[in-house]
Structures are given as C-alpha cells and as structure tokens.
Amino acid sequence: MNIHHLQQLHNHQPMTMKMDSMRKRERNKGMEKxxxxxxxxxxMSLDSLPKPALxxxxxxxxxxxxxxxxxxxxxxxxxxxxxxxxxxxxxxxxxxxxxxxxxxxxxxxxxxxxxxxxxxxxxxxxxxxxxxxxxxxxxxxxxxxxxxxxxxxxxxxxxxxxxxxxxxxxxxxxxxxxxxxxxxxxxxxxxxxxxxxxxxxxxxxxxxxxxxxxxxxxxxxxxxxxxxxxxxxxxxxxxxxxxxxxxxxxxxxxxxxxxxxxxxxxxxxxxxxxxxxxxxxxxxxxPAKKRWWMMKMVKCGTFNKQVRGGKRPEHEGYNMLKHQKINGLASPGFMGMLSPLRFFSSPRHSFG
Incomplete structure (x- = not known):
C-alpha cells in the first residue's frame, strides 16, 4: 500500500468513526423508545390499582x-x-x-x-x-x-x-x-x-x-x-x-x-x-377608563396616528400591527417585561 492510499485511509477514518457514533446513538434511542x-x-371496573407487572x-x-x-x-x-x-x-x-x-x-x-x-x-x-x-x-x-x-x-x-x-x-x-x-x-x-x-x-x-x-x-x-x-x-x-x-x-x-x-x-x-x-x-x-385604554393601545402602536393641520385626531386611521410571535423567553416575569403590550397591565395584577 503506497503513501497516497495510507493518507486517504487516514483522512477517511475520522468521518467513518463519526458516522458509526451517530448510528449507535440512533440505535440506542430506538431501543429506548x-x-x-x-x-x-x-x-375494567377497577376499585384499586393492581401491582404492575412492568x-x-x-x-x-x-x-x-x-x-x-x-x-x-x-x-x-x-x-x-x-x-x-x-x-x-x-x-x-x-x-x-x-x-x-x-x-x-x-x-x-x-x-x-x-x-x-x-x-x-x-x-x-x-x-x-x-x-x-x-x-x-x-x-x-x-x-x-x-x-x-x-x-x-x-x-x-x-x-x-x-x-x-x-x-x-x-x-x-x-x-x-x-x-x-x-x-x-x-x-x-x-x-x-x-x-x-x-x-x-x-x-x-x-x-x-x-x-x-x-x-x-x-x-x-x-x-x-x-x-x-x-x-x-x-x-x-x-x-x-x-x-x-x-x-x-x-x-x-x-x-x-x-x-x-x-x-x-x-x-x-x-x-x-x-x-x-x-x-x-x-x-x-x-369614559376615562376607555380613554386610558386607547392611549395604551396607541403607545403599543396598534393605531397609526395621522397628523392633519398639525393636530392629531383621536385614534383616526385605525390600522393593525402585524403580529409576531415571541419565542424562547426564559421566565414569565422576564417575558412580561419584554412584551411591548406590558403597558396594558394593571398594577393590581402585577407579580414580582
């Protein structure tokens, strides 16, 4: 066997070992399943559970x-x-x-x-x-x-x-x-x-x-x-x-x-x-409660506020935001801080 063949064998060996390892892991998963x-x-009209055989x-x-x-x-x-x-x-x-x-x-x-x-x-x-x-x-x-x-x-x-x-x-x-x-x-x-x-x-x-x-x-x-x-x-x-x-x-x-x-x-x-x-x-x-809620919606960007003549008519130009999912947040408390809609929360319902 010449040097070229030995070098090819040496280069091929790590990949073969890696594939064998992957196959072994898959087999183990399959056996566990x-x-x-x-x-x-x-x-079965059971009043109590029998001692399991498994x-x-x-x-x-x-x-x-x-x-x-x-x-x-x-x-x-x-x-x-x-x-x-x-x-x-x-x-x-x-x-x-x-x-x-x-x-x-x-x-x-x-x-x-x-x-x-x-x-x-x-x-x-x-x-x-x-x-x-x-x-x-x-x-x-x-x-x-x-x-x-x-x-x-x-x-x-x-x-x-x-x-x-x-x-x-x-x-x-x-x-x-x-x-x-x-x-x-x-x-x-x-x-x-x-x-x-x-x-x-x-x-x-x-x-x-x-x-x-x-x-x-x-x-x-x-x-x-x-x-x-x-x-x-x-x-x-x-x-x-x-x-x-x-x-x-x-x-x-x-x-x-x-x-x-x-x-x-x-x-x-x-x-x-x-x-x-x-x-x-x-x-x-x-009513005050509704005005408060609408202001929070505006802060969250739910409405497009249009300007005419330097004045902002109240919630004119209704337009919905595109909804985007938020993934991978570690804890609900942290999630609530990150949510752009957190402004909607009432202090009475906040959690530390």
Missing part, C-alpha cells in the same frame, strides 16, 4: 379511564418517570396526588369526569405539559400561579366546573391555543390578556347570570380566530373587538346585548367588526 410501554387498564419507569402511556378508582397512590406517580400521557377520566377521583409533579415528561393529562375540587399546586412542575383536560369536575379554583410554569401548555379545558374566576397568571400561558372555560360560574376574565399571543379559540359561554363584562384587553388577542361568549349576561361588547383581524367566528347569542344591537349582530361578523371599529374610531367623548 421500543422499551417504553403502553399500559391500558381502561373499562417496571413503572418503562411506561410512557397509562390509560386508567372508565374505572371506579377513588385515589391514585402517591408512590405510583412518583415512579412513572417516563410518562407522557396519563388518562384517568371517568373515575371517582376527588383529588390528584402531589407526586403528579414528578412527571416531568408528561404532555397530556386527562382527569375529566371525576369529582376533583382542586388541582395540586405541584402540577406546575409538569413543565412539558401541552394539554390539560379537567372538564366535568367540581373545581372551584385553579392554582394561583399555574400560568407561570406551564409555558408549553397549548390546550386548557376546564368546562363544566364551578370556577368563579381564572387566575391572573393564566395570561402568561404564551403557548396556549385553546382555552375552554364554558359552563362555569365565571364573574370576570383576567384583565391582562395581552401575553396570550397564540390563543386561537376562547370559549367562555354559558356562565349564565355571572359573566356580565369582557375585559378591553380581549382586543389584544391578535391570533384569535373563534370567540364564544354566548349565554351570559353581557350587555356591551368591548370596542376593542374591532381589533381582532383574524377573527372568523363570533358567538354572542343568549346575551341581553345593547351594543351592538342584535340587529347588527344578525347581519354577520363583518358588520359587527365594522360597527366596533367605527365606534372605536369615533371622536365622541369616552
């Missing part, structure tokens, strides 16, 4: 739905280290174990159709969680700081409970796309909704005699496609709804609406939007 198990114990750390999905379970042992969830999906819907559960916070890889949690009155605060440690379904329970409140840690949550379903309010931290769920809080006892929504930059569907219908107003910040949900506020006690929609340029569906039936009138509503969404925009852009005198 195959090692993980799905355990289905649904619909190593709990190998379970990635556990389906315990449609049984008669009254509790989940703390020791069980503490050992489900690779759990990604936990389904315990339609049982007799009154609470969840605090060790639920050990499920650092959990992406989907379904606890619907139980008798749960509150979620453990430790659920905030499930930072990989993308979907939380707690429909049809007896929840009267959510953990106060739930929105500060569940930064990957995309869908929050808490319909058919007894919720009186949503915690202010809800507005920090920046990945949230769907919020379903219908059929509760909601008296209000958080005033500072501006950080829900990805929210596409908001359903707060059927809170009946409790929900009478919507916050002005609803006009800053620039990704919103569907808004359902039907069957409440709302008399006036916020003018800011005229800012929702991506809105495709607005449900307001079953409310004692005065503004806009039902005659306007019956003409379709585009007429409602034009009505709200016109009302927002009108130069008539506004």
């Amino acid at each position: 195959e090692r993980l198990q799905v355990m289905d114990l649904s619909g 190593d709990l750390a190998t379970i990635c999905k556990l389906d315990l739905s449609n049984n008669n379970l009254q509790d989940i042992p703390e020791s069980l969830t503490a050992r489900l280290l690779n759990m990604e999906v936990l389904d315990v819907r339609s049982n007799q559960l009154k609470s969840l174990p605090n060790s639920i916070g050990c499920l650092s890889k959990l992406k989907v949690l379904n606890v619907s159709g139980n008798f749960i009155e509150s979620l453990p605060k430790t659920i905030e440690n499930c930072r990989a969680l993308e979907e939380l379904n707690a429909n049809f329970n007896k929840l009267s409140k959510l953990p106060d700081t739930i929105g500060f840690e569940l930064i990957n949550l995309k869908k929050l379903s808490v319909n058919s409970n007894k919720l009186v309010f949503l915690p202010s931290s809800t507005s920090h769920l920046t990945s949230l796309k769907v919020l379903d809080a219908r059929l509760n006892c909601l008296r209000s929504l958080p005033e500072d909704l501006e950080n829900l930059i990805n929210l596409e569907t908001l359903n707060v219908s059927q809170n009946f005699q409790y929900l009478e107003t919507l916050p002005y910040s609803i006009g800053l949900l620039l990704s919103l496609v569907e808004l359902d506020v039907s069957y409440n006690k709302i008399k006036t929609l916020p003018e800011s709804i005229g800012c929702l340029k991506n809105l495709k569906k607005l449900s307001v039936e079953g409310n004692p609406l005065v503004c806009p009138s039902m005659e306007v509503v019956e003409q379709g969404l585009h007429v409602v939007m034009e009505f709200m925009q016109h009302k927002m852009n009108s130069s008539g005198e506004r």
Whole structure:
C-alpha cells in the first residue's frame, strides 16, 4: 500500500468513526423508545390499582379511564418517570396526588369526569405539559400561579366546573391555543390578556347570570380566530373587538346585548367588526377608563396616528400591527417585561 492510499485511509477514518457514533446513538434511542410501554387498564371496573407487572419507569402511556378508582397512590406517580400521557377520566377521583409533579415528561393529562375540587399546586412542575383536560369536575379554583410554569401548555379545558374566576397568571400561558372555560360560574376574565399571543379559540359561554363584562384587553388577542361568549349576561361588547383581524367566528347569542344591537349582530361578523371599529374610531367623548385604554393601545402602536393641520385626531386611521410571535423567553416575569403590550397591565395584577 503506497503513501497516497495510507493518507486517504487516514483522512477517511475520522468521518467513518463519526458516522458509526451517530448510528449507535440512533440505535440506542430506538431501543429506548421500543422499551417504553403502553399500559391500558381502561373499562375494567377497577376499585384499586393492581401491582404492575412492568417496571413503572418503562411506561410512557397509562390509560386508567372508565374505572371506579377513588385515589391514585402517591408512590405510583412518583415512579412513572417516563410518562407522557396519563388518562384517568371517568373515575371517582376527588383529588390528584402531589407526586403528579414528578412527571416531568408528561404532555397530556386527562382527569375529566371525576369529582376533583382542586388541582395540586405541584402540577406546575409538569413543565412539558401541552394539554390539560379537567372538564366535568367540581373545581372551584385553579392554582394561583399555574400560568407561570406551564409555558408549553397549548390546550386548557376546564368546562363544566364551578370556577368563579381564572387566575391572573393564566395570561402568561404564551403557548396556549385553546382555552375552554364554558359552563362555569365565571364573574370576570383576567384583565391582562395581552401575553396570550397564540390563543386561537376562547370559549367562555354559558356562565349564565355571572359573566356580565369582557375585559378591553380581549382586543389584544391578535391570533384569535373563534370567540364564544354566548349565554351570559353581557350587555356591551368591548370596542376593542374591532381589533381582532383574524377573527372568523363570533358567538354572542343568549346575551341581553345593547351594543351592538342584535340587529347588527344578525347581519354577520363583518358588520359587527365594522360597527366596533367605527365606534372605536369615533371622536365622541369616552369614559376615562376607555380613554386610558386607547392611549395604551396607541403607545403599543396598534393605531397609526395621522397628523392633519398639525393636530392629531383621536385614534383616526385605525390600522393593525402585524403580529409576531415571541419565542424562547426564559421566565414569565422576564417575558412580561419584554412584551411591548406590558403597558396594558394593571398594577393590581402585577407579580414580582
């Protein structure tokens, strides 16, 4: 073998070793994935959990739905280290174990159709969680700081409970796309909704005699496609709804609406939007609260301020900003400082 061939072999060897190393890592990942198990114990009329034949750390999905379970042992969830999906819907559960916070890889949690009155605060440690379904329970409140840690949550379903309010931290769920809080006892929504930059569907219908107003910040949900506020006690929609340029569906039936009138509503969404925009852009005198809100919107650049004859007419030349997503922010507190919409926040709802 001549020197030229030896040199070629020497140059080729590091690349071959690198490729072998990559293949080995891929094989290991594949073997680890195959090692993980799905355990289905649904619909077996279980009153308690049998001793599992599998190593709990190998379970990635556990389906315990449609049984008669009254509790989940703390020791069980503490050992489900690779759990990604936990389904315990339609049982007799009154609470969840605090060790639920050990499920650092959990992406989907379904606890619907139980008798749960509150979620453990430790659920905030499930930072990989993308979907939380707690429909049809007896929840009267959510953990106060739930929105500060569940930064990957995309869908929050808490319909058919007894919720009186949503915690202010809800507005920090920046990945949230769907919020379903219908059929509760909601008296209000958080005033500072501006950080829900990805929210596409908001359903707060059927809170009946409790929900009478919507916050002005609803006009800053620039990704919103569907808004359902039907069957409440709302008399006036916020003018800011005229800012929702991506809105495709607005449900307001079953409310004692005065503004806009039902005659306007019956003409379709585009007429409602034009009505709200016109009302927002009108130069008539506004209550102090509305003037304050409009000034914040101007500071955020939501409106183009046109100058004519050296004077600035009030909010003339309505124009929406292009919405840009904000990715990779380390903490909700820091995120709130960076958001250009932070001016909208009220001191009463600020968090240190």
